[in-house]
Amino acid sequence: MQFSDRLQEKNSHCATVTDIQTVSILGATGSIGTNTLDLIARSADRFQIESLTAYKNVSQLAKLAKVHNAKFAVIGDETKYKELKSYLAGTSIEIGSGETGLIEAGARQADCTIASIIGSAGLRPSIEAVRQGHRVALANKECLVAAGDVFMSEVSLANAELLPLDSEHAAIHQVLCRGMLDEVKQIIITASGGPFRNWTAKQITAATPEQALRHPNWSMGAKISIDSSTLMNKGLELIEAHHLFAIEPERLKVIIHPQSVVHCLISYYDGSVIAQMANPDMRTPIAYCLAWPGRMASPTEPLDLIKLQSLTFEAPDTERFPALDLAISALIKGGSAPNIMNAANECAVAAFLAHEISFTDITRIVEKCLEKADQQNLLQPVGTIDEVLALDHEARQLVGRLIDQN
Amino acid sequence: MQFSDRLQEKNSHCATVTDIQTVSILGATGSIGTNTLDLIARSADRFQIESLTAYKNVSQLAKLAKVHNAKFAVIGDETKYKELKSYLAGTSIEIGSGETGLIEAGARQADCTIASIIGSAGLRPSIEAVRQGHRVALANKECLVAAGDVFMSEVSLANAELLPLDSEHAAIHQVLCRGMLDEVKQIIITASGGPFRNWTAKQITAATPEQALRHPNWSMGAKISIDSSTLMNKGLELIEAHHLFAIEPERLKVIIHPQSVVHCLISYYDGSVIAQMANPDMRTPIAYCLAWPGRMASPTEPLDLIKLQSLTFEAPDTERFPALDLAISALIKGGSAPNIMNAANECAVAAFLAHEISFTDITRIVEKCLEKADQQNLLQPVGTIDEVLALDHEARQLVGRLIDQN
Numbered sequence: 181m182q183f184s185d186r187l188q189e190k191n192s193h194c195a196t197v198t199d200i201q202t203v204s205i206l207g208a209t210g211s212i213g214t215n216t217l218d219l220i221a222r223s224a225d226r227f228q229i230e231s232l233t234a235y236k237n238v239s240q241l242a243k244l245a246k247v248h249n250a251k252f253a254v255i256g257d258e259t260k261y262k263e264l265k266s267y268l269a270g271t272s273i274e275i276g277s278g279e280t281g282l283i284e285a286g287a288r289q290a291d292c293t294i295a296s297i298i299g300s301a302g303l304r305p306s307i308e309a310v311r312q313g314h315r316v317a318l319a320n321k322e323c324l325v326a327a328g329d330v331f332m333s334e335v336s337l338a339n340a341e342l343l344p345l346d347s348e349h350a351a352i353h354q355v356l357c358r359g360m361l362d363e364v365k366q367i368i369i370t371a372s373g374g375p376f377r378n379w380t381a382k383q384i385t386a387a388t389p390e391q392a393l394r395h396p397n398w399s400m401g402a403k404i405s406i407d408s409s410t411l412m413n414k415g416l417e418l419i420e421a422h423h424l425f426a427i428e429p430e431r432l433k434v435i436i437h438p439q440s441v442v443h444c445l446i447s448y449y450d451g452s453v454i455a456q457m458a459n460p461d462m463r464t465p466i467a468y469c470l471a472w473p474g475r476m477a478s479p480t481e482p483l484d485l486i487k488l489q490s491l492t493f494e495a496p497d498t499e500r501f502p503a504l505d506l507a508i509s510a511l512i513k514g515g516s517a518p519n520i521m522n523a524a525n526e527c528a529v530a531a532f533l534a535h536e537i538s539f540t541d542i543t544r545i546v547e548k549c550l551e552k553a554d555q556q557n558l559l560q561p562v563g564t565i566d567e568v569l570a571l572d573h574e575a576r577q578l579v580g581r582l583i584d585q586n
Numbered sequence: 587m588q589f590s591d592r593l594q595e596k597n598s599h600c601a602t603v604t605d606i607q608t609v610s611i612l613g614a615t616g617s618i619g620t621n622t623l624d625l626i627a628r629s630a631d632r633f634q635i636e637s638l639t640a641y642k643n644v645s646q647l648a649k650l651a652k653v654h655n656a657k658f659a660v661i662g663d664e665t666k667y668k669e670l671k672s673y674l675a676g677t678s679i680e681i682g683s684g685e686t687g688l689i690e691a692g693a694r695q696a697d698c699t700i701a702s703i704i705g706s707a708g709l710r711p712s713i714e715a716v717r718q719g720h721r722v723a724l725a726n727k728e729c730l731v732a733a734g735d736v737f738m739s740e741v742s743l744a745n746a747e748l749l750p751l752d753s754e755h756a757a758i759h760q761v762l763c764r765g766m767l768d769e770v771k772q773i774i775i776t777a778s779g780g781p782f783r784n785w786t787a788k789q790i791t792a793a794t795p796e797q798a799l800r801h802p803n804w805s806m807g808a809k810i811s812i813d814s815s816t817l818m819n820k821g822l823e824l825i826e827a828h829h830l831f832a833i834e835p836e837r838l839k840v841i842i843h844p845q846s847v848v849h850c851l852i853s854y855y856d857g858s859v860i861a862q863m864a865n866p867d868m869r870t871p872i873a874y875c876l877a878w879p880g881r882m883a884s885p886t887e888p889l890d891l892i893k894l895q896s897l898t899f900e901a902p903d904t905e906r907f908p909a910l911d912l913a914i915s916a917l918i919k920g921g922s923a924p925n926i927m928n929a930a931n932e933c934a935v936a937a938f939l940a941h942e943i944s945f946t947d948i949t950r951i952v953e954k955c956l957e958k959a960d961q962q963n964l965l966q967p968v969g970t971i972d973e974v975l976a977l978d979h980e981a982r983q984l985v986g987r988l989i990d991q992n
Contacts, residue, residue, distance in 0.1 A: 354858060363881040365888075435891060445863070450877065451870035451886030452760060457851070457859040464857035471856070475769040480857030482771075485841060485899035493891035 203470070204231035204290040206282065206305050209240045211401070212296035212319045212345060215462045216470070217248060223476060231285035233297070233305070236260065242267030252288060254281035256301065283308050292470060294345065295320050298401070299526070300572055303327060303565055313338040317469035319345040325416050326519040327568040328423035329561070343469045344424050348417055350465035351443035351456035356425060367427060368445040369417055370437035371496065372397050374409040377438065381500050387539040389532060397440035397460045406529045410542055411496060415507020419518050422511055429511050434504060436494045441483065459483055503543040510550065515561040516571045517550065523575035524549035531583045541586060549579045609876070610637035612692055612711050613702035615646045617807070618725045618751060621868045622700050622876070623654060629882060637691035639703070639711070642666065648673030658694060660687035662707065689714050698876060700751065701726050704807075705932070706978055709733060709971055719744040723875035725751040731822050732925040733974040734829035735967070749875045750830050754823055756871035757849035757862035762831060773833060774851040775823055776843035777902065778803050780815035783844065787906050793945040795938060803846035803866045812935045816948055817902060821913020825924050828917055835917050840910060842900045847889065865889050909949045916956065921967040922977050923956065929981035930955035937989045947992060955985045 203220065205213045213232075220227045229248045234241035235256035242264055245253040254276040255264045261277035268275060276284055282301075286293065286308030293309035295302060295318045302320035309316045311334065318324070323331045335342050344350050348369045356364070375394045376384050392409040393402060407413035414434045421432055435445070445455045458464045459481050467478035485491075498505045503525075510517040528542045537545065553559055553575065562568050609626065611619045619638075626633045635654045640647035641662035648670060651659040660682040661670045667683035674681060682690055688707075692699065692714030699715035701708060701724045708726035715722045717740065724730070729737045741748045750756050754775045762770070781800045782790050798815040799808060813819035820840045827838055841851070851861045864870045865887050873884035891897075904911045909931075916923040934948045943951065959965055959981060968974050 351858075354860065360880065442861075445891070447888065448881050450873040450881050450884040451864045451867060451888065452757075452874065452881075453863040453889050454760065455848075455861045455863060457861060458857045461857060467856040468858065474766065475854050475856045475858075478856040482857065483853065483859050485851070486901045489898060489900070491897045491899075492895060493897075494895070495892045 200226060200228055201291040201470075202228050202230045202289070203292045203294065204285060204288060204309070205229070205294040205296065206231070206233050206286055206302065206309065207235075207294070207296035207298065207319070208232040208244055209234040209237040210296055210298065212294065212462060212466065213244075216294050216296075216466050217244060219463055219467055219470060219476075219478060220248065222479070226476075227470070230290040231288050233282055233285045235297075235301070238263045239267065245273050246271060252276065252285060254285045256282055256297075279304065287312065289314070291315060292317060294466075294469070295323070296345065298403075300326065300569060303331075303568070307331065307334050307565065310334050310340045310342070311338045313340050315341040315343060315469075315472065317343045317345040317466070321416055321420065322522065324420040324423045325522045326572060327562070327565060328419065328518065329514075330563065330565060330568060332423050341472075342424070343472055344420070345465055345469050346417075347443045347458070347460065347462070347465050349420060349424055349444075350468050351458075352421060352425060352446065354456050354468065355444065355446045355454045361425065361427065363448050364427070364431065365447045365449050366431050366433055367421060367425065368433045368435050368447070369414060369421065370440070370442050370444065370493075371411060371414045371434055372408065372440045373436040373438050373494075373496075374411065376409055376500070377436065379500075384500055385538060385540050389535065392532075392539060402533060403526065403529055406532060406542070407525070410503040410539075411501040412503035412507060412525055412543070412546075414496075415504050415510075416522065418507060419511045429508060434496050436496050437491065439488065439491055441488065441491060457483055503546070506543060506547055506550070513559060515559055516553075516568075517559050519562065519568055519571055520553045520558060520575040521546055521550055523572045524579040527576050527579040527583065537583060537586050545579060545582050545586065548582055549575060552578055552582070606632060606634055607697040607876075608634050608636045608695070609698045609700065610691060610694060610696040610715070611635070611700040611702065612637070612639050612688065612708065612715065613641075613700070613704065613725070614638040614650055615640040615643040616702055616704065618700065618702035618868060618872065622702075622872050623650060625869055625873055625876060625882075625884060626654065628885070632882075633876070636696040637694050639688055639691045641703075641707070644669045645673065651679050652677060658682065658691060660691045662688055662703075685710065693718065695720070697721060698723060700872075700875070701729070702751065704809075706732065706975060709737075709974070713737065713740050713971065716740045716746045716748070717744050719746050721747040721749060721875075721878065723749045723751040723872070727822055727826065728928065730826040730829045731928045732978060733968070733971060734825065734924065736969065736971060736974060738829050747878075748830070749878055750826070751871055751875055752823075753849045753864070753866065753868070753871050755826060755830055755850075756874050757864075758827060758831060758852065760862050760874065761850065761852045761860045767831065767833065769854050770833070770837065771853045771855050772837050772839055773827060773831065774839045774841050774853070775820060775827065776846070776848050776850065776899075777817060777820045777840055778814065778846045779842040779844050779900075779902075780817065780907075782815055782906070783842065785906075790906055791944060791946050795941065798938075798945060808939060809932065809935055812938060812948070813931070816909040816945075817907040818909035818913060818931055818949070818952075820902075821910050821917075822928065824913060825917045835914060840902050842902050843897065845894065845897055847894065847897060863889055909952070912949060912953055912956070919965060921965055922959075922974075923965050925968065925974055925977055926959045926964060926981040927952055927956055929978045930985040933982050933985040933989065943989060943992050951985060951988050951992065954988055955981060958984055958988070 229250040231252040233254040238260040258278040282305040286305035292315040295306040461480040510521040635656040637658040639660040644666040664684040688711040692711035698721040701712040867886040916927040930952045
């Protein structure tokens with residue numbers, strides 16, 4: 181049998197790419213949502229939109245629902261329900277609002293649900309999507325960082341196909357999905373190093389929000405840009421990788437790679453390392469999730485290594501960027517520790533952006549919050565989403581007091 | 587279903603790694619052979635040696651056969667048969683010699699045959715191994731370069747599992763074996779660029795064999811070191827990749843990567859590029875072939891990108907290194923063109939090593955030989971190994987005359 185025949189045979193069980201897929205997008209007006217719709221518009225004959233949701237941007241939601249012929253449009257902010265209704269008057273598009281509406285959008289049957297609502301608001305709708313037992317492309321970090329154990333047992337129960345929708349984890353999935361985990365020596369996630377990679381410890385102390393927001397390679401929201409500059413983002417990604425790929429913390433590693441072209445490296449016991457690379461463009465991981473287990477074209481600029489000339493790598497400096505080690509210790513601690521760390525970090529980042537605390541205060545306050553939580557016996561295993569949300573609330577109050585005392 | 591369960595299920599059909607495999611090594615005293623035996627000695631409970639062969643090195647062959655408890659030892663040089671017999675007196679190891687012996691070694695049933703006899707002498711024994719219908723790890727270039735069509739139809743007929751045993755093609759196999767070829771945009775093979783990468787055209791004209799033999803990263807035989815310095819080696823590898831992976835020349839590309847750490851890059855239509863990396867150590871691709879479809883440990887030094895710091899890439903300069911384009915045009919021409927080119931190159935390299943021609947003469951004479959062969963209507967499709975060997979012979983006579991006239 182020739183190699184090409186063998187490939188053909190191996191893949192004969194895969195869904196034909198000509199089947200029309202129904203897709204729901206929870207968080208349609210954000211960066212992931214609009215990039216997904218951009219891709220879908222380029223292959224409109226392959227996809228049909230079931231639900232689209234947004235939190236506040238009602239005019240944009242209405243426009244997208246009409247252009248993409250969605251069946252169901254949901255606005256998270258209840259006060260905008262009437263506005264959405266008037267925008268969509270005369271169409272056959274069903275309308276929903278509030279958390280009930282978002283949950284219904286997640287629960288409505290779709291071959292693939294893009295779960296890209298930001299923050300803890302994304303927890304329940306994402307879990308509803310998982311419960312369908314179909315494919316869920318997950319961009320919401322809280323499902324894994326704050327509620328990893330709860331969320332993954334829902335995935336198991338529903339026998340859902342969970343695909344990660346960010347560049348690093350989609351990269352790992354591309355390499356790992358067809359190998360055996362016990363042959364893997366290490367999973368390495370790359371980090372750009374952020375805008376302060378070459379700053380001295382003293383310079384970093386005086387870093388302003390404006391400076392921290394200048395991410396070298398990706399254009400992202402404010403929260404994630406700050407997380408990239410502290411390296412907390414990579415810490416959160418290690419926690420996600422742990423849950424997504426059922427891999428212990430000891431086999432996870434971060435490496436600084438300023439060009440953000442290599443997204444992951446998986447090393448095997450025979451000395452082989454398989455890496456995934458791509459220009460930084462979210463449409464590549466989105467296309468991967470939409471077309472899985474096949475592939476589809478994306479307008480991402482093709483990688484040109486000759487033009488790039490050089491890919492560089494260095495060790496992360498955990499002295500100047502202590503957030504990474506903090507996240508790793510929360511991951512090892514397990515239970516509610518990552519949940520509390522995540523809530524504390526969100527508040528601390530908001531306080532930094534509001535010029536209430538300094539850049540180095542962010543990680544210091546998160547660390548203090550975890551210590552306090554430990555003293556108050558809050559670092560416990562969690563079994564339900566209600567517990568996750570209650571602890572999230574408590575952590576935010578705790579960190580609020582710490583910020584006030586700062 | 588969690589990712590780890592899914593992996594488990596996907597791989598449940600794979601052979602258990604605890605089964606004992608029988609292995610034959612055609613070319614046991616060369617670099618591939620000794621590296622294979624090094625790996626096997628480290629996992630002696632998993633492997634049993636069926637046949638070992640060598641061409642001239644009878645004492646080493648006898649020693650290896652005894653140490654590894656081989657069932658059958660073959661010396662290619664008939665005149666050394668008696669010597670082998672006396673070395674192995676008192677053991678139960680069967681003995682063979684000459685081409686008949688080598689062919690028998692290939693034909694004897696083994697779960698995996700390492701086909702690493704150098705040159706056209708490897709053709710018939712490798713084909714015998716393929717005809718078993720089991721796994722063949724191929725290191726002999728002639729099977730694909732000189733006899734690609736004939737050899738691959740034998741692979742098809744026997745339904746054999748052909749694995750490539752060199753770093754670039756094993757790298758491609760690792761990435762491709764679990765994807766679909768029609769999603770692949772390009773297969774990129776890396777080249778170190780050889781010792782003359784930064785030399786001017788004028789300097790290259792005066793290059794001596796001693797200078798050409800200094801390969802920057804791999805320690806290899808003289809012939810392949812010269813081929814690396816002319817870039818003909820990458821041309822031959824493109825021809826091999828074409829046959830191994832049934833991929834057209836237009837989707838094959840070479841890129842210069844002086845560190846020899848990235849061995850291949852496969853780019854997909856969604857913007858993803860999957861690359862295989864490893865420190866330059868033949869034991870990694872050998873371990874890949876021995877353990878396929880699993881993986882086994884290899885003592886290859888683990889890749890340390892932080893220590894390496896930088897991976898660089900540049901375009902090959904086809905002005906200073908015209909052999910690459912010459913090989914591509916032979917690949918596109920097809921039929922006997924790669925066969926004749928390969929024979930001509932072997933003779934020209936030998937003449938260069940003997941100080942009979944200059945470095946730049948090598949490619950010039952190979953090109954002239956192809957022109958002459960075309961004029962004499964020798965560039966024809968070939969259907970049998972006899973035809974391949976007859977054309978090889980004719981090309982060598984042709985190039986001999988060209989060298990004399992030089």
